[in-house]
Amino acid sequence: MDVPVPVLTMRGIGKQFPGVKALDGVDLRLLPGEVHALMGENGAGKSTLIKVLTGVHPADAGTIELAGAPVAFGSPLEAQQAGISTVYQEVNLCTNLSVAENILLGREPRRWGRIDWKRMRARAGELLSRLELSLDVSAPLSTYSLAIQQMVAIARAIDVDARVLILDEPTSSLDADEVLQLFRVMRRLKEEGIAILFVSHFLDQVYEISDRMTILRNGRLVGEFMTERLPQVELVAKMIGQELAALERLHGEAKVFDRPLIEARGLGRAGAIEPFSLTVHEGEVVGLAGLLGSGRTEIARLLFGADHAGTGEITVSGSPASLRTPRAAMTHKIAFCSENRKEDGLIPDLTVRENIILALQATRGWTRPVPREQQDELVGRYIKALKISPPNPEHLVRNLSGGNQQKVVLARWLILEPRLLILDEPTRGIDVGAKTEIQRLVAELSDGGVAVLFISAELEEVLRLSHKVEVLRDRRLVAELPNDEALTSDVLMETIASGGRAE
Amino acid sequence: MSTLTLGGRTAVPAKYLPVLVTGCLFVAMFAVGGFRYEGFASGQVILNVFIDNAFLLVVAVGMTFVILTGGIDLSVGSVVALSTMISASLMEGPGWPPYLVIPLVLAIGSGLGLVMGYIVHAFDIQPFIVTLAGMFLARGLCYTIGTDSIPIRDPTFTAFAQTRIDLFADLWISPSVVIAVVVVVVAAYVLHYTRFGRSVYAAGGSEQSALLMGLPVGRTKITVYTVSGFCSALGGVLLSFYMLSGYGLHAAGMELDAIAAVVIGGTLLTGGSGFLFGTVLGVLVLGLIQTIIIFEGTLLSWWTKIFIGMLLFVFILLQRLFSARSRR
Numbered sequence: 027m028d029v030p031v032p033v034l035t036m037r038g039i040g041k042q043f044p045g046v047k048a049l050d051g052v053d054l055r056l057l058p059g060e061v062h063a064l065m066g067e068n069g070a071g072k073s074t075l076i077k078v079l080t081g082v083h084p085a086d087a088g089t090i091e092l093a094g095a096p097v098a099f100g101s102p103l104e105a106q107q108a109g110i111s112t113v114y115q116e117v118n119l120c121t122n123l124s125v126a127e128n129i130l131l132g133r134e135p136r137r138w139g140r141i142d143w144k145r146m147r148a149r150a151g152e153l154l155s156r157l158e159l160s161l162d163v164s165a166p167l168s169t170y171s172l173a174i175q176q177m178v179a180i181a182r183a184i185d186v187d188a189r190v191l192i193l194d195e196p197t198s199s200l201d202a203d204e205v206l207q208l209f210r211v212m213r214r215l216k217e218e219g220i221a222i223l224f225v226s227h228f229l230d231q232v233y234e235i236s237d238r239m240t241i242l243r244n245g246r247l248v249g250e251f252m253t254e255r256l257p258q259v260e261l262v263a264k265m266i267g268q269e270l271a272a273l274e275r276l277h278g279e280a281k282v283f284d285r286p287l288i289e290a291r292g293l294g295r296a297g298a299i300e301p302f303s304l305t306v307h308e309g310e311v312v313g314l315a316g317l318l319g320s321g322r323t324e325i326a327r328l329l330f331g332a333d334h335a336g337t338g339e340i341t342v343s344g345s346p347a348s349l350r351t352p353r354a355a356m357t358h359k360i361a362f363c364s365e366n367r368k369e370d371g372l373i374p375d376l377t378v379r380e381n382i383i384l385a386l387q388a389t390r391g392w393t394r395p396v397p398r399e400q401q402d403e404l405v406g407r408y409i410k411a412l413k414i415s416p417p418n419p420e421h422l423v424r425n426l427s428g429g430n431q432q433k434v435v436l437a438r439w440l441i442l443e444p445r446l447l448i449l450d451e452p453t454r455g456i457d458v459g460a461k462t463e464i465q466r467l468v469a470e471l472s473d474g475g476v477a478v479l480f481i482s483a484e485l486e487e488v489l490r491l492s493h494k495v496e497v498l499r500d501r502r503l504v505a506e507l508p509n510d511e512a513l514t515s516d517v518l519m520e521t522i523a524s525g526g527r528a529e
Numbered sequence: 530m531s532t533l534t535l536g537g538r539t540a541v542p543a544k545y546l547p548v549l550v551t552g553c554l555f556v557a558m559f560a561v562g563g564f565r566y567e568g569f570a571s572g573q574v575i576l577n578v579f580i581d582n583a584f585l586l587v588v589a590v591g592m593t594f595v596i597l598t599g600g601i602d603l604s605v606g607s608v609v610a611l612s613t614m615i616s617a618s619l620m621e622g623p624g625w626p627p628y629l630v631i632p633l634v635l636a637i638g639s640g641l642g643l644v645m646g647y648i649v650h651a652f653d654i655q656p657f658i659v660t661l662a663g664m665f666l667a668r669g670l671c672y673t674i675g676t677d678s679i680p681i682r683d684p685t686f687t688a689f690a691q692t693r694i695d696l697f698a699d700l701w702i703s704p705s706v707v708i709a710v711v712v713v714v715v716a717a718y719v720l721h722y723t724r725f726g727r728s729v730y731a732a733g734g735s736e737q738s739a740l741l742m743g744l745p746v747g748r749t750k751i752t753v754y755t756v757s758g759f760c761s762a763l764g765g766v767l768l769s770f771y772m773l774s775g776y777g778l779h780a781a782g783m784e785l786d787a788i789a790a791v792v793i794g795g796t797l798l799t800g801g802s803g804f805l806f807g808t809v810l811g812v813l814v815l816g817l818i819q820t821i822i823i824f825e826g827t828l829l830s831w832w833t834k835i836f837i838g839m840l841l842f843v844f845i846l847l848q849r850l851f852s853a854r855s856r857r
Contacts, residue, residue, distance in 0.1 A: 102741065102743075103743045106743070114741075118735075118737065118738040118741040118742070119735075119738055119742070120730070120731045120734035120735050120738050120739060120742075120801065121734060121735070122730065122733070122734035122735075122801035122802050123727070123730055123731060123734060123801075127727060127731075131727065131728075131731055131739075131742050131744065132724070132742055132743050132744050134724060134727070136724075139723065140722045140723070141721075141722050141723065141724065141727065166543070166544060169543075182742075
């Protein structure tokens with residue numbers, strides 16, 4: 027078998043952000059006529075690598091060679107002119123303009139400065155037919171589905187003699203048929219000798235379309251593999267990284283859970299999560315395990331009323347409940363610490379005290395302010411209990427470390443004395459000390475009768491804390507496993523990789 | 530394959546629908562007027578609307594550019610007033626000739642627009658607040674020139690004010706109408722057939738996308754405010770022809786009339802969608818409301834505002850429906 031010459035080679039790429047080493051000695055090579063998957067969990071450095079490649083960020087170390095010549099792009103536009111085009115997850119097109127314009131905007135065919143609409147439509151039609159698409163190119167882009175819009179973005183990308191096409195999570199908002207159509211287009215481009223870099227969290231899709239993959243973990247290169255020679259289980263293990271130092275589980279003795287707090291039956295939302303059934307008992311810690319994008323957060327949002335369920339019903343303590351808004355969920359004493367504490371949770375310019383008191387104040391309404399003494403008393407208690415540092419209630423939240431910010435979010439919900447606490451990635455990006463404290467807190471809450479829905483990308487953590495583990499894959503709840511001696515992270519990984527079929 | 534059509538039930542593409550609604554409204558108003566009042570149903574009534582609103586039309590053209598990018602320009606009325614004031618004072622005081630005064634006024638208006646556009650772009654400030662500042666500035670500058678109305682006696686200006694260009698069958702228009710029509714045609718060409726024009730639509734559709742597609746978004750934004758400034762100054766010159774005076778209180782609230790005309794003409798305030806022809810219809814609808822109220826005779830002129838207010842409500846609701854539907 028002859029190995030073709032790589033069209034693009036990145037060697038020893040390093041990238042340092044303040045406080046984080048985002049990339050460290052990463053190699054990547056793309057061969058013409060191949061689909062190359064870039065794999066890794068969240069924070070592994072995939073998007074940073076793409077940004078370095080396309081000139082959004084300069085690399086701190088390493089070299090990039092395009093067709094044998096060293097290059098360094100200063101902007102995405104320069105990369106595009108050199109033949110490296112990117113189609114992002116969010117379709118970056120103007121839906122108010124016509125299909126033809128979206129393909130050719132900025133390089134419209136002109137005659138004496140006047141846009142030649144006829145030639146423009148013809149050229150756009152040609153490019154689309156290269157993708158085996160026939161659209162009404164003068165119709166506004168908004169009349170077409172997201173999948174078609176994605177194809178239009180690809181048509182735009184390949185108009186400038188593209189040699190490398192980067193598709194950053196192109197399938198995350200497409201349905202199954204649309205994905206097939208995209209894959210047909212990808213295969214066609216592949217035949218034309220274009221090197222395609224494909225990023226996706228859907229393992230099945232990666233196995234269906236890619237020839238070769240590069241795996242990253244924590245900013246480091248794990249390796250380059252031929253897709254067909256790497257079983258899914260090994261891929262998952264390589265992505266997550268087996269930290270086999272099995273820590274003792276915090277829940278030693280088996281508890282009996284007989285008082286269901288929340289029961290969801292056939293709950294689902296089109297495009298987000300397929301209908302699932304889930305029961306959480308009082309005092310039970312339920313772990314949600316699965317790769318990023320598998321539907322973990324979607325379940326949490328449905329249970330908190332942040333999204334509307336399309337199907338199914340929920341009962342709280344045995345009586346049917348309608349959780350249509352977060353407010354309704356809060357009256358049932360459900361609390362939700364979101365994954366994105368910066369954007370959804372904390373207000374960085376307010377003090378620790380103000381942030382902690384926020385949810386309590388919201389439940390009372392603005393006409394009944396929480397008395398200052400009570401505020402100080404409550405906040406003081408939780409600062410102490412959670413060891414928030416610095417222990418100053420008037421400190422601005424923006425100046426706290428990630429772990430302490432997370433504790434502030436937790437304190438805010440704990441003040442409400444919730445019966446169900448949903449924690450979405452509460453330990454991501456925080457240091458080990460804070461991590462163990464939050465884990466201990468979860469165990470304590472559960473002993474006190476609070477139900478906890480615990481979402482984490484770290485399987486070890488899920489295993490250590492949960493009484494039972496719900497396994498998710500490709501937006502489907504595939505298995506419910508009791509957390510007993512037989513359940514190890516290997517079993518979990520196996521279940522994630524096989525989609526519960528192994529049962 | 531995937532040749533989706535828009536339901537296949539409307540023969541008219543959705544993007545023309547708002548303009549069509551305004552067109553129907555105009556025709557309906559004209560029909561009702563013609564039915565109720567004697568002498569209403571004549572071509573000259575429509576031409577008079579053009580004659581009386583030529584300056585508004587020119588200003589609204591500039592406003593259309595700005596609103597298409599998703600911005601707003603509140604300074605136009607003040608810039609119109611400032612233009613009348615500068616023209617009047619320069620011609621009456623030192624006795625400058627019109628062919629010097631007019632280019633100077635146009636340059637000042639464009640310059641003000643350029644500065645506002647630059648501030649909007651470079652410091653990433655809401656256009657609302659930047660042009661609000663420009664509005665106060667220009668209005669204030671009027672009073673530094675003089676607090677009273679200054680009459681214009683320049684023969685060129687009076688000639689422009691009094692000339693009638695006869696069309697066929699007793700119909701006539703003023704030179705201002707010719708100028709306004711030229712502005713409309715040029716602007717429509719620019720919007721539709723030049724890269725700048727398409728960048729205006731792209732920036733209004735999605736600024737982020739336009740940037741990632743490599744379009745000069747910053748330059749486009751600065752240019753639309755310059756265009757708006759130019760159009761305001763030109764509108765000021767036309768208003769001077771019409772009023773034959775310069776006064777700091779001229780064109781009070783005209784920015785709101787211009788915005789109303791653009792919105793009634795079917796241009797989305799969020800940007801990216803609309804046509805210049807819609808703006809022309811918008812100005813005509815506003816003018817026709819005034820005409821109807823004059824023909825009615827018993828109604829106070831404030832009824833104009835009430836009708837415009839109601840129309841705006843209806844059209845903003847329509848916009849909401851359109852944008853809600855296109856988002857699916």
